[in-house]
Amino acid sequence: MRANLKTANLKSGDLPGDVTHHPYDAYGLPLMVEPASPALAKDPLAVQSWFAEHHRTLEALLPTYGGVVLRGFAIPDTMAFNAMIQCYDTDPNGYAGGLTPRKNIAGKVFEASRVPADQKIILHQEMGYLPSFPKMVAFYCLKPSETGGCTTIGDMRRFQKQIPANLLDAVHERGVLYRRNYRAPGPVSDPLVALFRREWTDVLQVETVEQAEEACRAVGCEAVWEDDGSLSMRYRSSGFVNHSVTGEEVWFAQVQGMHFNQARLAQNYDTLNKAFPGGRPRPIEILFGDGGDIPEDMVTPLYDILDRLAVNLPYEHGDFMLLDNIYTAHGRQPFTGSRDVQVGLVF
CATH class of the missing domain: 3.60.130.10 (Clavaminate synthase-like)
Structure with a gap:
């Protein structure tokens, strides 16, 4: 700024x-x-x-x-x-x-x-x-x-002051890991996969594996190739940033928007959970920085807080x-x- x-x-x-x-x-x-x-x-x-x-x-x-x-x-x-x-x-x-x-x-x-x-x-x-x-x-x-x-x-x-202490403290201690998974280019038979997993060529605006890896490096992410040819982009963050003007430490973790849970996904949860089961990279997910799952009951209270702040x-x-x-x-x-x-x- x-x-x-x-x-x-x-x-x-x-x-x-x-x-x-x-x-x-x-x-x-x-x-x-x-x-x-x-x-x-x-x-x-x-x-x-x-x-x-x-x-x-x-x-x-x-x-x-x-x-x-x-x-x-x-x-x-x-x-x-x-x-x-x-x-x-x-x-x-x-x-x-x-x-x-x-x-x-x-x-x-x-x-x-x-x-x-x-x-x-x-x-x-x-x-x-x-x-x-x-x-x-x-x-x-x-x-x-x-x-x-x-x-x-x-x-x-105001949001940060209302985040449950167990989640706030856990993120302070462990940070967060963003993991986004994109499919290999080409046709797919499952329409859900086509809808929710974009091709890595489209996301990164590249054509080759080498260009994809360079593009990941350029935006500060680790490129991990999965055995199905998909690309996982990983980025670890502390979950907080210091404001460039005031120096104040502020929550900066997209837990509420990227966590795989019933409250966020609503009526799509069961379908998406079947299409993208746990244990494999999902299209979008956030974990603790050490790779551990963030418990759903830590995340669910965030949505009511955000609705009140909106x-x-x-x-x-x-x-x-x-x-x-x-x-x-x-x-x-x-x-x-x-x-x-x-x-x-x-x-």
């Missing part, structure tokens, strides 16, 4: 007088910023100039508010969004090695995670399963859905949301109708 310890003490009153602002929920997440100047409401070039001048001030507010939403600004399309985030560094690997399919739309803009509309995306910190992850995530709404479809956000500092801000066309990826998790509500929400990952 481009802010530093000195600027981290900024408050919303440090924003310029050509905008108004107020916190969205009782805990201040996120800070809503709206134009008080006609030019900012009508002229995309004025908005781009304003953001280039003030983005550091907005970033410095993130440790306090967790996220900032620009609403009512003239950000009419993808190109305007891309022009605003040109000031940021992005991952040189693109989204290679990412958890879900996500294509590049233009410049530094990617589509949101390609997950079916009827499914909820659990609150998580972006790319926490890799050693290199975004410090911030920028969202842009080109088209809101008919119903639902909010980018759910949640305060990870903030769902309905999108409007042109919304631009900047989130602190350490302090603020994000997810997605199920939705109906078409929805076009785009993402920029800031490293």
Whole structure:
């Protein structure tokens, strides 16, 4: 993040007088910023100039508010969004090695995670399963859905205080191991395998075994070839990170989103458990750092905690949301109708 310890003490009153602002929920997440100047409401070039001048001030507010939403600004399309985030560094690997399919739309803009509309995306910190992850995530709404479809956000500092002590202490002591398994390229007879296990050539955007191993190394993962030709990507993490601005230690483990359990998988659990039995690498799973299973009863309480923390801000066309990826998790509500929400990952 481009802010530093000195600027981290900024408050919303440090924003310029050509905008108004107020916190969205009782805990201040996120800070809503709206134009008080006609030019900012009508002229995309004025908005781009304003953001280039003030983005550091907005970033410095993130440790306090967790996220900032620009609403009512003239950000009419993808190109305007891309022009605003040109000031940021992005991952040189693109989204290679990412958890879900996500294509590049233009410049530094990617589509949101390609997950079916009827499914909820659990609150998580972006790319926490890799050693290199975004410090911030920028969202842009080109088209809101008919119903639902909010980018759910949640305060990870409040979450950490409510994590059961047995899980928190165990992760502190043992860390976590992320293991993702991808099938060999080619047709498969089982539709579940085709649906839930992507080909490693697709995930890593490579063609050969040698290129796959190099791509794993590039994103900080160990490549393990299984006897069926599938590739397991492994990464061990402490489960915590220190915030780059405040130095505070924050929970950064995707236990709730990657653990194989009944509460997360719901009606799909029995089917997936049969297709991907224990003892073999599953498409996505998280273990303790020493390879031991994380007991399901440690994980189940997390989902109620996350639901209580969830903030769902309905999108409007042109919304631009900047989130602190350490302090603020994000997810997605199920939705109906078409929805076009785009993402920029800031490293």
